[in-house]
Amino acid sequence: MLPRVRAAVAQLVAGLGAGAGAEPPAEPGGGDGGSPVSPSFCRPAFLQLSPEELRRADDHTGRAVQSPRDGRRRLPWSTGYAEVINAGKSQHNEDQACCEVVFVERKPSPRGRPPSREGGEELDGGRKGFYFHYWALFDGHAGSGAAVMASKRLHLHICEQLRDLVEILQDPSPPPICLPPEERAGLAEPSRVPHAEDDREVPNNAVPRFHLEKAVSHESLVIGAIENAFKHMDEEIERERASQRLSGGCCALAAVYLMGKFYVANAGDSRAIIIRNGEIIPMSREFTPETERQRLQFLAFLRPELLGKEFTHLEFPRRIQPKELGKKMLYRDQNMNGWAYKKIEEDDLKFPLIYGEGKKARVMATIGVTRGLGDHDLKVFSSNIHIKPFLSCFPEVRVYDLTQYEHCPDDVLVLGTDGLWDVTNDKEVAGVVMEVLTGYEPNDPCRYTMVAQELVVRSRGVLKERGWRLANDKLGSGDDISVFVIPLGGPGNYT
Known part of the structure; x- marks a missing residue:
């Protein structure tokens, strides 16, 4: 076996369980020799952490749990969120999170052509379009750069991909198979007079041998828009990796609520589950070398x-x-x-x-991990073999129709990075959710934040002489942990 492969194996054995990817050597001037950190490194803006809270959030010893504080801007749908830094495997918390309400404005109709479809929602200022709600977790590895950029940009790519679909999604009729060219749609050629034979159908009494069209649903258009958004996000990371020092890569888990449906997109080993009336509904699966x-x-x-x-x-x-x-x-x-x-x-x-x-x-x-964003420079240790061709940026998208069920305030969607799932299974997560929620009034907006905090605390464990330990004395998660808890039922949630 070649020496560099032996070295890779030795590095692998020494670092098993230390995260998704190998840590690159420190760059010149990189400080302590840990993972390179993007100049734009930050914690999620919605946390609104003070300088003192930022220092506590970066403490690997205390590992204080961070959540949006009471009295500050509440997350949409009274969403709960909590996070904690790792136990020292990387210099910073390489998880990132984003929660947004995004307006998708219809693209202007081509010159000279009125809108062909009715039903667009007209908002103040005459803009037509719709809103979608968005939650996402990005689990970075070998640096935080890709995760930081994705947290700031992926929802904008989803918005752009949906712009062509505004009128189509608001029209109950089947989507058109072809859209007219933007630059020529509705512009007649003045010198050309249409002839009757242009619209003439060719008579054909034969029974067609093959069906020539496929039925395409509105739901599949949204799925395609999200898939393309992930691809464009990955391409943007590749373009900007040199100028922005976008180190490493990230797993990405995003939930989009649009027109009564949740679209949960996963590329990596983060996971999502719905807990409805005590039942557990998986909304993602892990993408690992074994599963793929x-x-x-x-x-x-x-x-x-x-x-x-x-x-x-x-x-x-x-x-x-x-x-x-x-x-x-x-x-x-x-x-x-x-x-x-x-x-x-x-x-x-x-x-x-x-x-x-x-x-x-x-x-x-x-x-x-075998799916995610970034990792364009990742190579086998001490070789020129690129690994990116084997890593897919495309997510698997699962759909959950909220309109098909009556949901109570205790029904939730839980999104978590692998720091949660490595030590806590679906049943245990559901148990914590139900246990915590029963201690709060159904209309208490803080109850979902308390669930997120409890999930993080129980997965982190308590610091003892032998490290962070769970209640059963098993080893707790030493990874970064980030959790969203999104309520599915209750008044006013779907606006």
């Missing part, structure tokens, strides 16, 4: 040059030793869920594309 093994292997199979002649796309139960050449060993490729035996050849001695199990699994011995 076949996608990664298939890409490596199609483009073996991405492996740099140092990795193999095949998976084996353990590392193969040179003395095992010619023997048969269990393996699986991109087409297999089960296992089979193959004769070990020289090429199989290369390091596996995916190595390790569970939270310790890594792509090319480097990164433990």
Whole structure:
């Protein structure tokens, strides 16, 4: 095995469980040698932390829980939020959060053409469009730059992608398959007189062999807009990474409430669940080297040059030793869920594309998540092999229709970074939610913040001689933890 791959393995073994990606070497003048920090590093603006509170928030020893304070601007829908810094694995809290109400203004109609569809909501000033509510968590790794930028920009990309859809989404008829070109729509050519035959249908009595159109729902248009917004956000991070010193990358989890539906988009290992009448409804799944093994292997199979002649796309139960050449060993490729035996050849001695199990699994011995934003400069340790081709910026989007159910004030959507889920499962989260909410009046707007704080505290644990410990004395989360608790029921929530 090549020396640099051995070095990568040694680094991997030494740092297992230390986060999603490998920490890059300190840049010149970078201070203490930790993760490089973007000049724009900050905590979420809605926290409105004082200088003293910012110092407490940055203390790895005390790990004080931060939430929006009473008397300050309340988050939309009385949303609860809490966060805490890690136990020292990076210099700063690399989680970021955003909560916004965004107005999507309809694009101006092309010159000379009146609006073709009715039903747009006209607001003060004659603007037509609609609002969407937005919550997002960004779990940064190997630096905070990508997470900070995404927290400030992703909702704007979603807004821009929705602008073409304002009239379409407000019209109950099926979406048009084609939109007219913006620069020529509605402009007739003065020298051209239309002929009757231009509109003539060609007679055809034959039964069509194939259906030529697909039915496209309004819901799928919103999903496509969110997916494209993630792509444009990733492209912006790539363009700005040099001038803005956008270090590392980030997992992204966003919830968009639009026209009675929640769209939960996840790219990474953060997660979301809905708790409705005590029932747990998963609204995302983690994207890790194990969950996306076949996608990664298939890409490596199609483009073996991405492996740099140092990795193999095949998976084996353990590392193969040179003395095992010619023997048969269990393996699986991109087409297999089960296992089979193959004769070990020289090429199989290369390091596996995916190595390790569970939270310790890594792509090319480097990164433990397979979707997210950024990471454009990420390479295998001491090599020129880029890992970005294997990392997808596209989220999986799940939809929840609020209009299909009667929700009570105790029904919530919980968004959390992996610092929460690493030590707390869905059932435990639901238990905390129900336990805390029963102690407050249903109309108390602070109750959801108290839930978020309790979730963070119980996942962080209490500092003891052997580190941060949970109530059962198991190791607490040493990662950054960020949590949104969004109420789904109650008066005035859907405005």
